[in-house]
Amino acid sequence: MxxxxxxxxxxxxxxxxxxxxxxxxxxxxxxxxxxxxxxxxxxxxxxxxxxxxxxxxxxxxxxxxxxxxxxxxxxxxxxxxxxxxxxxxxxxxxxxxxxxxxYPQPWRPLSAAPRAGSTYAAQGEALARAALDEIVRRGHSITTGSLAELIEEDFGADVAVAQLGEGFDGLAATAHGTKLILLAATSNPARQRFTLAHELGHLLAGDNQDVHLDRDIFDIAQRRDPSEQRANAFASAFLMPEDALRGAITARLNREDFAALACDLMVSPQTLAYRMQHLRLIDAGMGDRYKWMTASEAARLAGRSEEFALRSTLSQEARLPGLLVRDTRAAYDAGKSTLRPYATLLGIGVDELRSTLEPEQDNGGAA
Incomplete structure (x- = not known):
């Protein structure tokens, strides 16, 4: 050909x-x-x-x-x-x-790249601090609203959620000028949130691969990969900033306080315990006790079971990449594309979508 x-x-x-x-x-x-x-x-x-x-x-x-x-x-x-x-x-x-x-991908990388010579974990933490600074500069917070929408707005990477079956957490793709994070729908909202931060870490670090497949972001064998070490360190520091954890420490951190902190940060108690133990905010004995706490137990102790149930429901729903949907609609509105690509992306028929976007006028001329 x-x-x-x-x-x-x-x-x-x-x-x-x-x-x-x-x-x-x-x-x-x-x-x-x-x-x-x-x-x-x-x-x-x-x-x-x-x-x-x-x-x-x-x-x-x-x-x-x-x-x-x-x-x-x-x-x-x-x-x-x-x-x-x-x-x-x-x-x-x-x-x-x-x-x-x-309509190119509106990708906005960080100006501060990981420092050469430092460990991969240190690179991930430094990158997380730079990312959080950018979010604050734009007047946003990772603990309010949708993290997927925040990443799309502040960094210009598309975020999608789909039914991908058991045993697969997500991927980050950079091919063809695309910056895409694809997550598996799951009943475990904390794991999905950590995966989202992990994949963002891959994109912001500029990892030199077309696609990062993460079947299990917590797999021990995967952690040997330097880029995975960096992405995991990024996710931990991004979702659980050291300053926020130090500010939340009381003279005696009881189970209720710890559970409330896990709910505030929307992370699993196990992940939070590892992070706090790594920062020497809790000792090994306390860390071992809190690592066994489940997310539902933390929500119950914090009096936030209803909030946890809602988050669990939302994390199981499919999500189209928001920026891609926006730009596909814009191309149609500008006359640069037909309606078919937009309808196909939304998963509905062309005629059905046309009737929604271009309703017939009634006898009085009103749309």
């Missing part, structure tokens, strides 16, 4: 549709499609975006015939990771298409 037309012809042949039917399927005028295939006119970026969306390929593949790394990874991986990579590839391809329409 030496040209764009060749690749489009191949997709049309694979579909088994006539030129007329294929054109209708991809929302193109048949005469226009025929002219583009013959070389009389060129395919526009919007044309290619429509074809790519319907045929489940990327615009980059249509332009150059090369598969992006995420596509290769998705094709060669099985199990829950394969489902995660498929979604990451889809979202990455959509972002790549939007980039060509003038």
């Amino acid at each position: 030496s040209s764009i037309s060749d690749r489009v012809r191949r997709l049309m042949e694979q579909s088994g549709l006539s030129l007329q039917d294929f054109a209708e399927r991809v929302d193109l005028d048949p005469a226009q499609l025929s002219e583009s295939l013959s070389g009389t006119s060129l395919f526009s970026v919007v044309d290619l975006a429509c074809i790519a969306d319907v045929c489940d390929v990327s615009v980059d593949w249509l332009l150059a015939g090369a598969e992006p790394p995420l596509s290769v990874a998705a094709r060669t991986t099985t199990g829950e990771a394969a489902r995660a990579l498929d979604l990451a590839r889809e979202y990455s391809a959509r972002r790549s298409d939007l980039d060509k329409l003038g």
